[in-house]
Amino acid sequence: MKLSRRRVLGGIGAGAAAGLVGMPASAAEDGLGTDTERVFIHPKAGVLDDLGELLDVIEAIGGTTVLEFDNFEFVVARVPSTGLDELRRDRRVASVEDDHETGIPSDWSPSLPNLFDPPGGSNCATHPDQRASWGVERIGADAVEPDGTGVDVGILDTGIQSAHCSLSVAGGRNFTADGTAGDYEDRHGHGTHVAGVAGADDNDRGVVGVAPNANLYAVKVLGDDGSGRYSELIAGIDWCMSNDVEIISMSLGGKTESATLGRAIDAAHSDGHLLLCAAGNEGNDGSDSCAAETMTYPATHENVVAVTAMDEGDRLASYSSVGSAVDLLAPGTNVTSSTVDNEYAEASGTSVATPFVTGVAALVWETREEDGPGPTDPVRAILGETAETVLGTCAEGDGLVNARAALGDDRATEGSDWSDGPVSGLRSLFERVVDLVVGFVEWLLGLVS
Template sequence: MTLSRRQLLRCVGVGVSVSVVGNSASASPPSPSTTDTRRVFVHPRNGLLGDLLGVIEAVGGRTLLEYDNFEFVVVEVPSNRLEELTNAAAVAFVEDDGETEIPDDWSPSLLELLLPPDRSDCSTHPDQRTSWGLERIGADEVDADGSGVDIGVLDTGIQTDHCSLEVAGGRNFTASGVPSDYEDRHGHGTHVAGIAAAVDNDLGIVGTAPNANLHAVKVLDDDGQGRYSELIAGIDWCLSNDIEIISMSLGGTEESATLAEAIEDAHAAGHLLLSAAGNEGNPGNGSCETETMTYPATHEDVLAVAAMDDDGRLASYSSVGDAVDLLAPGTDVNSTFVGNEYAEASGTSMACPFVTGVAALVWGNREKDGPGSNEAVRRTLTETAEPVLATCEEGHGLVDARAALEADTDGDGSPTDDDSLASDGQDSGLTDGGRDDGLVGRAGTALEWVSDAITGVLEWVRGLGR
């Protein structure tokens, strides 16, 4: 079950009261070298961040992170002063900073067929091969390429000089790195990026949206570990830089009211957020009663993606739950890898960027750039998905690039309202049994439209008398 933000806030209050140390507050800040500390989110009462700074300092705390778009801060505070901070008049609530990661057992295999003789020389890289996943979702047969759409890959970074990738920019938010160093030294982020948007340059592999702009938002360190505060920093950066699509092939085991707030604010600002459902497995019986999904995939404003094998079945490792939205190929997927190499890997982490890429194709089909039509794009992806499992495990079904683009005929990011009116006979009152009355989806001058409208009304009235 996914908790609402209001329910989460209630739970947070209970959690803090249980977890704080029971010692009475001391009159002066204890020495950091002799005191255990807690890393927490602190939310101001009435949204007044300025009132928090003095309170944090008074309890011996240290502000670690402030955000451009969110009204809360990340603080390191002595554990025995946490209750004092929590009960301060300027504080609405306090929440622990949770951890996020990629699976420990993620193990890509280098592809001998795609190993270049000289990894640093792009001219020696093998001819381009299309992954089975790209073909299965129909992305190899569409003309759209995601041009002008920005994708933020929130992961371990991206290898910026890979022969099959073009990275537009990025930022490092991990505690151990410098902001300008968003290079991938793990491999996961580079593999994810290639599935979403490897360039179509006849080398190695091609991505789902090859002309989309990739941004390496490093929120996981070189071991694939991170914190919710760093993930939120990545979301914050995407908001500030108008990155339309935010792709998260990662997860944590705990729900977070603070991360929920960041997600809701990003969604309200028009950004599309996607996440891997998780690799916690499933009962294999077509049931979603056993929730195995990770967070933030369970959040209602996040498009959650489960994984499919190449035989059309739900992958045994794929998490399931009522919050799954779409299915995508996730097993033995070829993509880019660090060291200017190519690798095959499996996981819902591989499924998520396929949907990310298709979202970029649909978004690029819009007439207007920038954030704003996330719900329209999301509706297109879910309404045009292909049912393959006939169970709740697939959500709406397998993402279908060709069907999504065919449904979005007017470039607004969603199946056209006119088409839906013509097909279901609602709202206009001028359709009868699917009859074409000339009123819906017709181009022409205003006079032509009025003439057609009058003719259509007369025909409709005559039909009532039959």
């Protein structure tokens, strides 16, 4: 994984700049001494000599640039509300868009079963024996050999507890106001729970994830209260692109579509990253309610794998959003995973279902031996075409993600070196025969010429 330094503005340190992203409106307004709006500003192509000229435009109307990105030309800024019209009229500005809110449901409340005797989980030796969740077993992830080795997975969430006995965190970055840039610790619980579903260690303690040897990156785009903005989410996507994190998992959503976020998703997709997102917890009228469109954004984006949730009875979860953009179904109800304070919790939601698919995607990515970001369409096709039909309705998209079937698909081994077993010998023999035949034909052609 290559490392890249994010450029931040305002003559302040990286940690403070990361804190500016997601700054509460009141704090920013006090700093500027007037009512402000947090917006994305896109430069007009072919008009500006460089991005610095756009920053001058923002400053001229009394605005403050908050953040620029490694992979996108637009910037995030706070500008006086009275200057918005002037900004939109400027010949150097292509468009201005509000920076909308995203996050997880405010009523997300996992239960904490008493798994410890004596109570407390600070000592890893006291953790319960490892047990796979019903979801891991239901999708067959407990019966496959690949474990996600070498695959980078970005968990774009509230952070991850780095000292949890069931988790190994490869690194990360914080893009919220809650801490410095290097402080990607989870003080909420949601991100740690999601990370455990996707990739908790196979270490005989607590829980185990779908891809236990994947490299988990804590990309903190939601604050300690579980809320954030699209600019923070885009900053997380940008970081994953700059650092070659192949799989980007987003267990969050917003109520408003965003052309700017859509542009970032398209860029990441084109760059070879697989993006997955929770469909939302806005509810449904049953699995046959095909006319309903209750999904949140960016799950509805075409270049995102949207995941909805089911319960242990193979029923669509009552809380799960539905819509025409649903791609896959996954376990999402009463799933036990890791959480903060070195504990384990049982929680529900499409945000819990999403990392099941994320984990299977990592297994397929490993098996195909992709080197860094690569073609995502084959992986997405494998996940969809090997899915198990459970509901038989529009609510499940292609069906329940199926680890065994996905890894058994011939396309899952394309690009493999075939290094083990009798198949390797047959392939090598065949290749040698082909080489001899080709050489002989070329020799004959040489004689004729």
